[in-house]
Amino acid sequence: MLQDILSKKTSLFADGFQTVLRGQENRNRKVVLINGELSANVRSETRGVNARVTKEGVQGFSSMAEYSEAAAEAVLKAASENAQFLATHAPRGLKAPKAMPGTIITPHRDIVDTKQKRLIDACKEIDDFIVKNCTGITSRKVIYSEDSQDKIIYSSDCASGHVVNPRVYIYVFLTATTKDGAPVELFKSFGGGGSFEDQFADLSVCHPGIMELYKRVMDKKEGVYAEAGMKTVILDGMMAGMLSHEAVGHTVEADLVMGGSVAGPNLNKRVASDLVTMVDYAHTAFGERVPLPIYLDDEGVTATDAVLIKDGILTGYMNDRASAERYGVDPAGNARGWLFSDEPLIRMRNTAISPGKDKIEDMIASVDDGYYLIDSGNGQADLTGEFMFGVTLGYEIKNGKIGKALLDTTVSGVAFEMLKTVDMVSDKIVWSSSGFCGKKQMIPVSMGGPALRCKLMIGGR
Amino acid sequence: MKDLKELSVKIDSLLESKGITKNAYSISERETQEFNMEDGAFNLLRTLFDNSLAVVSFVGEKQGIATGNDFTDEGLEATVEASVEAANSAEPDACKDIAPFEKNEVFNIGCLKPDKEKFFERLMELQKDLKEKYPKIKLMMAIAQYSSSHQLYKNTNGTVFETNTGKYAVLLEFAGNDGDKTTSFNGAEIIVTELDKPFIEYDSLRVKLDESVAALNETSFEGKFEGQVILTPDALVQFISFIIMNYLSDNVILEGTSRWLDKLNEKVADERITIVNDPFSKEIIADGMYTADGFKAETTPVIEKGVLKNFLLSLYAANKTGRKPAKMPGSNFIVANGDTPYADMIKSMKKGLIVGGFSGGMPSANGEFSGVAKNSFLVENGEIKDAVTETMINGNLGEMFNHLVSISKETINSGQMILPYYCVDGIVISGK
Numbered sequence: 001m002l003q004d005i006l007s008k009k010t011s012l013f014a015d016g017f018q019t020v021l022r023g024q025e026n027r028n029r030k031v032v033l034i035n036g037e038l039s040a041n042v043r044s045e046t047r048g049v050n051a052r053v054t055k056e057g058v059q060g061f062s063s064m065a066e067y068s069e070a071a072a073e074a075v076l077k078a079a080s081e082n083a084q085f086l087a088t089h090a091p092r093g094l095k096a097p098k099a100m101p102g103t104i105i106t107p108h109r110d111i112v113d114t115k116q117k118r119l120i121d122a123c124k125e126i127d128d129f130i131v132k133n134c135t136g137i138t139s140r141k142v143i144y145s146e147d148s149q150d151k152i153i154y155s156s157d158c159a160s161g162h163v164v165n166p167r168v169y170i171y172v173f174l175t176a177t178t179k180d181g182a183p184v185e186l187f188k189s190f191g192g193g194g195s196f197e198d199q200f201a202d203l204s205v206c207h208p209g210i211m212e213l214y215k216r217v218m219d220k221k222e223g224v225y226a227e228a229g230m231k232t233v234i235l236d237g238m239m240a241g242m243l244s245h246e247a248v249g250h251t252v253e254a255d256l257v258m259g260g261s262v263a264g265p266n267l268n269k270r271v272a273s274d275l276v277t278m279v280d281y282a283h284t285a286f287g288e289r290v291p292l293p294i295y296l297d298d299e300g301v302t303a304t305d306a307v308l309i310k311d312g313i314l315t316g317y318m319n320d321r322a323s324a325e326r327y328g329v330d331p332a333g334n335a336r337g338w339l340f341s342d343e344p345l346i347r348m349r350n351t352a353i354s355p356g357k358d359k360i361e362d363m364i365a366s367v368d369d370g371y372y373l374i375d376s377g378n379g380q381a382d383l384t385g386e387f388m389f390g391v392t393l394g395y396e397i398k399n400g401k402i403g404k405a406l407l408d409t410t411v412s413g414v415a416f417e418m419l420k421t422v423d424m425v426s427d428k429i430v431w432s433s434s435g436f437c438g439k440k441q442m443i444p445v446s447m448g449g450p451a452l453r454c455k456l457m458i459g460g461r
Numbered sequence: 462m463k464d465l466k467e468l469s470v471k472i473d474s475l476l477e478s479k480g481i482t483k484n485a486y487s488i489s490e491r492e493t494q495e496f497n498m499e500d501g502a503f504n505l506l507r508t509l510f511d512n513s514l515a516v517v518s519f520v521g522e523k524q525g526i527a528t529g530n531d532f533t534d535e536g537l538e539a540t541v542e543a544s545v546e547a548a549n550s551a552e553p554d555a556c557k558d559i560a561p562f563e564k565n566e567v568f569n570i571g572c573l574k575p576d577k578e579k580f581f582e583r584l585m586e587l588q589k590d591l592k593e594k595y596p597k598i599k600l601m602m603a604i605a606q607y608s609s610s611h612q613l614y615k616n617t618n619g620t621v622f623e624t625n626t627g628k629y630a631v632l633l634e635f636a637g638n639d640g641d642k643t644t645s646f647n648g649a650e651i652i653v654t655e656l657d658k659p660f661i662e663y664d665s666l667r668v669k670l671d672e673s674v675a676a677l678n679e680t681s682f683e684g685k686f687e688g689q690v691i692l693t694p695d696a697l698v699q700f701i702s703f704i705i706m707n708y709l710s711d712n713v714i715l716e717g718t719s720r721w722l723d724k725l726n727e728k729v730a731d732e733r734i735t736i737v738n739d740p741f742s743k744e745i746i747a748d749g750m751y752t753a754d755g756f757k758a759e760t761t762p763v764i765e766k767g768v769l770k771n772f773l774l775s776l777y778a779a780n781k782t783g784r785k786p787a788k789m790p791g792s793n794f795i796v797a798n799g800d801t802p803y804a805d806m807i808k809s810m811k812k813g814l815i816v817g818g819f820s821g822g823m824p825s826a827n828g829e830f831s832g833v834a835k836n837s838f839l840v841e842n843g844e845i846k847d848a849v850t851e852t853m854i855n856g857n858l859g860e861m862f863n864h865l866v867s868i869s870k871e872t873i874n875s876g877q878m879i880l881p882y883y884c885v886d887g888i889v890i891s892g893k
Contacts, residue, residue, distance in 0.1 A: 034715045039777065041551050043543040044528040048511075059505045065512040065530040082506035089581070090503035116525070117550035139716040175718055175826070182827035183718040225829075228685055228855065228891045258500045259601030260636055260643040341509050380820045382645045383601075383636055386851065388833045390822015408825035412833045412853060440604065459821075459831030459853045459891070 001111060001164060002067070002150050006049070009072045010154050014080055018054040018096060019156040020300055021076065023047075023067055024340035027111065029146040033123045035139060036131070043116060048340035051079040052299075057094025057322070058086035063341040097321035100331070102302040105161025105295050111148045112166075112195035119144050119196065125203050126170060126210070134214040138183065139175035144168075146196070147444065149338075155300025158321075163296050167192065167444060168199050169434045172210055176221040184220045184407065186375075186393055188213045189434040192291050216374075216393055219405035224396070226409045226458050232370035233411070233456050234363050234397070237430025239373050239389065240353050240449025244278055245437070246379035247387035247415035249351045249447075252308050252316070253334075254323035262385040262416060263314060271314045272419030278309040280318055281350040282333055285448075290350035291433030292446040294333060298344035303333030308351075312419075320346050342441045350433075352448035356425025360451050363424045365400040371458060372397050373411065385415035391458075410459040418454055426451035463490060463512075463532055465613040465623075471534070473615075475541040476518065481548075483519035485559045485616035485755055488512075488532075494577060495606035496584055501592070501599070503584075515753075517559065518544040524557035525550065556780035560755035562619045568750040571628040572654035575607045579656045580629060587631070590661040597674050599638035601646075605631040614751060622751045629653050630876075631660055637673040644676040644848070645835050647817070652746055652876030665875050669695075672817055672836055676848035680839060685891035689813035689866055690854060691806055691840075694873040694880035696816045701736060701794060703824050703858055709763070709771075711778040718826045720859060724769050725784075731865035732767035735797035738789045745877050748791020752776075759788040764862075791877075798881040799868025806867050806884050808843040814890055815840060816854065828858035834890075855889040 006023050013019040025047040032040035049071045050063035060082025062075040123142045130140050148166035169191040175183050190206045191199040200206075235243060251261040258264075263271075272278075279285070282303035283293035294303045299321050306318050317327065323346065324331035335344035364372060375393035389411050396403030433446035465488050476484050490512055497505035514537070515528045525547025529540035584605050591600055609627040614620070631651045637644035649669040651660055660666060692700065706713070708729075713719040721729055738761040740747035750758045754776040762770040772784055779786035807815070814837050821832015834854050839846040862885070869882035 034712070037781075038551055038554065039711075039715065040526075041524065041547050042526045042528070043547050045539070045543070046513075046528075046530045048530065058503065061505060061507040062509065063507075064510045066532075078508045082508060086503055086506050090585070092502055092504070115550070116547045120550050120552075139718055141712075141716065175716065178827075180827075182720075182825075185718070185826055228831075228853070228889065230893060255499065256601070259634075260599045260638045262643065265641045341511055343505065343507065377822050382820070382835070383643050384645060384850070386645065386833065388820045388822075388853075390832075392822070408822060408829060408831075410822050410831040410833075410853065412851065414851065440602075457851065457853065457891075457893070459855050 001107065002152050004152055004162065005069050006072055006152055006154055009069065009076065012073065012076050013156045016055065017080060017083065020052045020298070021072060021154045022298060023049045023152045025150045026339055027148045029119060029144065031119045031123050031144040033127050033142045036127050038120065041116065041120065046339060049075055050340055051075040052343055053079040053083040055083045055087045057092035058090065059083060060086065061343045095325060097325040099157035100301055101157065102159030105159060105163060105302065107162050107164040108293065108295060109164050109166060109194065111150060111164055112197065114196040122200055122203060126172065126206060129207060130172070130210060133211065134174060136176065136218065137174050138177045141173040143171040145171065153296060153298060153300055158300030159296055159302045160300055161296045165292070166195050168194065168196050170200065170206060172213060174213055174217045176217045178221050184217065184223065186213055186217045186220060192433055193293065220393070220407065223405040223407040226371060226406050228459055230455060231458050232367050233454060233458070234367065234372045235452045235454065236372065236374040237428065237449050237451055238375050238432050240452050241430065241432045241447035242376045242379045242389050244351045244353050244449050245348060245445060245447040246381040246389065247385065248278060248308065249280070249348045250381045251383065251385050251415060252318060253346045254317040254319045254327065255346050256383060257317050258323065259383060261383045263317065266314050266416060269314060270312050271416040272309055272312040273422045274312040275356055275425045276309055276312050276419050276422055277354040279352060279354065280306040280308060280334070280348055281352065285350060285352065290446060291431050292350055292444055294349045297333035297335045298337050299335040301331045301333045301335065306332040306334065318346055318348065320344065336443055338441045338443045345440060347439070347443045348437065348445050350446040350448065352429060353450060355427050355429045355450040358424045358426050360426045363426060363451055363453050364397055364402065366424065366453065367397040368399055370397045371395065371406065372402060386412065387415055388412040411456045413456045418456060421455040422452050424453035465490065465611060468532060468537070469613055469615055471537055472541065475538055479541065479545050481518045481545060483617050484517060486514065486516040487612060487614045488514050489610055489612035491608060491610040493606050493608040495604060496581065498588065498600060498603035500601065501588070514540050516541055516544040518548045520548040522553035522555050522557065523548045523551040524554070556777055558776055558780060559616045559618060560620065560776060563755065563757045565621045567623045570624065570626040570747050570750065573609065573625055573627045575627060576656060577607065580607055583656050583660055587660045590659060594661065595670050595674065597637055597639050597677060598635050598670055600633065600635045602634040603631065614755065616755045620755050624750060628746055629656065633666065635673060637677040639677050642677060644673050647673045647836050650875060654746060665873050668873065676836060678847045679850050680847035681850045681852070682892035685889055686812065687887060687889050689810055689884055689886045690888045691815045692883045692885065693815065693817050694882065696818055697796065697880050697883050698878060699819050700858065703830065705773055707824055707826065707828060707858060709773045711775050714772055714774060714782055715778050720828060721769060725772065727769060728767050729769045729859070730764050730767045730862035733799060733865060733868055734767050734862060735765050736763045737761065737795050738763060738793055739795050740791065740793045742793065742795060744874060744879060745793055748793050748877060750790065752788060752790045754786060756786065756788040758790050761787055761789045794878045794880070796880045798870055798872050800870055801867040803869045803871050803882055806869055806882060807840055807845060810840045810843060813840050814838065814849065814854070815845065824858050830858060831855040851893055853891045856887060860887060861885050
């Protein structure tokens with residue numbers, strides 16, 4: 001982990017400026033096996049220091065690819081000059097965000113490095129399992145991916161601390177071929193927060209998931225195209241998580257609200273049925289640690305939960321310090337940067353719709369003609385709340401029973417209209433945390449949700 | 462700035478001390494000055510000093526890669542050691558290799574002596590122009606940077622490449638806005654080496670701003686029909702990316718899932734379609750002049766008169782599958798224009814869409830795609846109607862490039878690519 005060489009540099013924080021000094025290391029490991037052959041074998045580490053200085057509503061930032069006291073001094077100087085330049089040539093004259101002092105945050109985890117050979121052997125073991133147990137597939141890919149962040153943060157008027165977030169995942173991709181010769185692919189990720197041995201000391205934890213993936217890709221091999229149009233669908237937990245993040249989450253990021261998002265005129269109004277409550281969790285939800293726990297953000301704000309929708313009413317946004325000042329609320333610790341050279345932006349953390357009381361079996365049984373949509377490849381949303389998700393795994397529902405698997409399709413809708421159609425919510429939440437969100441910078445995010453019954457536009461032939 | 466040649470001597474020495482007689486590495490330094498605007502106002506100025514080092518080491522036929530950014534002696538040693546550890550952990554694979562010797566060269570790309578004061582003046586002017594000429598545009602975010610880099614590549618086959626790069630890039634994200642009414646996100650990027658004219662005068666920006674203002678008048682329709690769509694240059698480049706990912710890139714060739722596996726030198730698209738990657742074109746700024754494997758860039762036809770001319774493979778994927786590697790370091794696509802004026806493309810359309818962007822899942826391996834048509838307009842009886850909302854388009858990538866109706870005479874130059882408008886048929890368009 002990073003050694004603290006920054007504390008003595010806080011004496012250089014200038015009066016009249018709000019300053020944050022951050023040292024950071026990102027560590028990545030990657031192994032890719034395609035059909036058993038090693039195609040990527042990479043170890044990567046980047047470290048450096050940055051400073052952000054705020055004056056009268058404008059900010060100066062500087063970073064340097066060197067973690068040293070001299071680099072800390074240099075970035076503090078350059079960031080201050082940048083803030084002064086904008087304050088002089090493009091003044092905004094905004095009120096400074098209020099101070100939010102807090103306790104010193106200490107690391108909740110450690111980063112334990114694993115030898116590359118152990119990582120490659122683990123991928124081979126998973127690959128061997130697939131070869132032995134998944135007959136009839138035409139292609140397979142096993143990826144081990146690890147990314148960890150280690151940050152030391154000093155703030156002039158908020159909290160300070162040392163935060164560490166390691167994540168490790170194994171992704172399994174299986175491809176089968178339809179009778180027409182068309183390849184169909186599905187993937188599943190395993191793992192989460194922690195180091196390799198925390199998640200994969202015993203690789204047999206992945207076996208049930210791989211067998212489930214195998215069954216589903218063989219179902220998809222016989223899949224049919226969805227019928228295009230407005231349909232009643234059951235969105236399973238992974239899809240509900242994508243909905244939370246893409247369709248709603250982005251529209252309630254305060255920078256996008258300022259940009260004209262549909263959430264602006266809808267604050268304190270009904271945007272969903274009263275079965276829908278949605279929260280961006282900081283580190284703990286339903287009594288357990290969330291997949292991507294955030295205790296301190298990169299502005300030095302101690303992280304708390306941000307309640308976004310309560311019983312169908314839009315109750316708040318996600319903020320950084322500047323937007324919180326503008327909207328007259330307290331920030332909840334949503335300002336995060338990915339690399340040492342990234343300034344903090346308003347980002348989601350663990351964004352989830354809360355579970356309800358329905359059983360998934362009853363929800364499926366309630367649909368005469370619709371779809372059960374289980375997993376998504378990607379998603380995008382718009383200022384207007386219009387969203388789309390690529391659906392990689394789904395089934396028909398006919399007369400309350402699961403039918404044929406679907407070939408890849410897309411669903412779309414307008415978030416605040418679609419959420420009003422939610423009339424059943426399952427009692428179990430599913431988290432998905434292996435993804436990244438792109439918004440100027442990439443950032444790891446976690447999303448979750450229960451199964452939802454709702455109406456959506458589905459693409460197809 | 463560090464002396465990269467001095468660092469190179471240290472890296473050579475470290476590799477030699479570890480007995481690594483076959484290797485390649487790339488060292489670079491980059492400095493960036495970046496102005497940011499939020500909600501139409503300057504809010505952030507960034508100055509970034511970055512380094513990077515990527516080392517590829519071979520132990521026999523075993524390859525390992527490590528990257529880092531620490532140029533201290535300890536940092537260089539750690540990155541070299543990590544690459545050796547990765548190589549020692551790998552299985553032997555004769556297909557892992559580095560490019561053979563290439564003549565040593567120094568490349569200078571773009572503008573190496575920036576005028577930072579003029580750049581800020583141009584940005585202030587852009588801010589003013591947007592407010593005065595486009596009052597119904599809400600500028601959500603602008604990122605304007607001048608970045609310069611110095612890079613050195615060296616391998617044990619004797620190749621040494623050195624590159625100096627400098628360019629101005631302005632990225633804008635905006636929407637049409639009128640009271641509580643907001644259009645979809647829209648965006649434009651301008652990449653230039655000179656500051657000789659106001660940014661507002663670049664076609665790649667003006668067309669998109671006009672599009673967002675027009676999109677404030679929106680409509681939605683019910684039902685679905687199969688018809689024609691005009692892909693704007695921004696939408697076209699998305700579909701070209703899908704073609705590359707689905708049919709031509711490493712993963713799909715290694716996995717054998719590309720549907721064009723056996724189509725080299727065969728017709729895969731309408732004969733009017735020519736797509737060439739040309740970093741040497743005087744009209745654009747090159748993404749790079751050599752590949753990560755150590756090949757000097759070459760002009761690479763991807764599709765020429767409808768015939769597939771090249772897969773876009775790394776050296777590893779090429780060796781693994783018995784094909785040729787692509788000597789294509791980045792994306793500098795020049796797509797041949799046609800002879801139909803853009804206005805005539807619209808006039809001849811009975812019912813269809815002008816698609817400004819596609820928001821959809823990655824097309825499936827068989828090329829089927831479906832997604833939302835963004836910043837898109839309904840065309841009826843040769844006239845552009847209102848912008849459409851909640852409208853999806855579905856089709857097949859491979860079929861789409863064979864169902865070409867026309868290609869525009871006009872092109873848009875983004876600074877790194879030049880593309881025309883394509884009109885294609887056989888797309889399913891579905892409303893609410």
